[in-house]
Amino acid sequence: MRVDAKDMGADLKQVLITKEEIDAKLAELAAKIDAEYAGKDLLIVGVLKGAVMVMADLARALSTPVTMDWMAVSSYGAGTQSSGVVRILKDLDTDIKGKHVLIVEDIIDSGLTLSWLINNLGSREPASLKVCTLLRKPDAAKVAIDVEWVGFDIPNEFVVGYGLDYAEKYRNLPFVGTLAPHVYGG
Ligand SMILES: O=P(O)(O)OC[C@H]1O[C@H](OP(=O)(O)OP(=O)(O)O)[C@H](O)[C@@H]1O
Numbered sequence: 627m628r629v630d631a632k633d634m635g636a637d638l639k640q641v642l643i644t645k646e647e648i649d650a651k652l653a654e655l656a657a658k659i660d661a662e663y664a665g666k667d668l669l670i671v672g673v674l675k676g677a678v679m680v681m682a683d684l685a686r687a688l689s690t691p692v693t694m695d696w697m698a699v700s701s702y703g704a705g706t707q708s709s710g711v712v713r714i715l716k717d718l719d720t721d722i723k724g725k726h727v728l729i730v731e732d733i734i735d736s737g738l739t740l741s742w743l744i745n746n747l748g749s750r751e752p753a754s755l756k757v758c759t760l761l762r763k764p765d766a767a768k769v770a771i772d773v774e775w776v777g778f779d780i781p782n783e784f785v786v787g788y789g790l791d792y793a794e795k796y797r798n799l800p801f802v803g804t805l806a807p808h809v810y811g812g
């Protein structure tokens with residue numbers, strides 16, 4: 627296995643999705659999002675920190691002119707299981723009332739974060755509120771959520787890379803992969 631980011635290769639079990647596959651998928655999603663929002667003003671909302679890479683690459687793949695804002699919420703802390711308690715660490719800078727809003731996520735795992743976000747942002751009366759996520763774990767869902775654009779459905783395993791962390795590490799890997807058991811202390 628070839629790993630681009632130095633010193634992280636030994637911690638990885640498997641590359642699940644390559645950089646090339648991510649790029650191709652984002653181009654595909656961007657074309658669909660462009661079609662949906664043609665002629666409209668679109669605000670894309672990235673969910674920090676995980677969605678930084680998806681936001682940066684998706685935004686550049688879109689032809690639609692967008693404005694960007696960020697929200698930081700956390701439900702995972704340093705572990706691999708959602709606590710289910712979502713905390714706002716940073717709220718939006720903008721009022722979204724009457725705007726077309728697209729939430730951009732890196733992953734939907736239990737769905738608890740997104741379900742909370744949809745309720746929270748939905749109560750601010752946007753003109754529309756839709757979701758694009760790079761990854762989704764169908765077997766981990768604790769709540770059913772209607773998501774317009776999904777990059778990849780993946781198995782119920784903890785993944786890192788392309789924005790996703792384990793204890794804040796591995797976010798800068800250019801691909802999505804799984805971790806070797808020794809990293810968890812196994
Ligand atoms: O569907 P769920 O089980 O709720 O998990 C998904 C959320 O978990 C991650 O965020 P995290 O709280 O780890 O913060 P981070 O983005 O700063 O790493 C990820 O970025 C999603 O926002």
Ligand code: HPA
Nearest residue numbers: 735783784785786790791
């Ligand atoms: O599989 C995951 N990896 C990293 N962060 C996450 N947050 C929810 N699920 C995950």
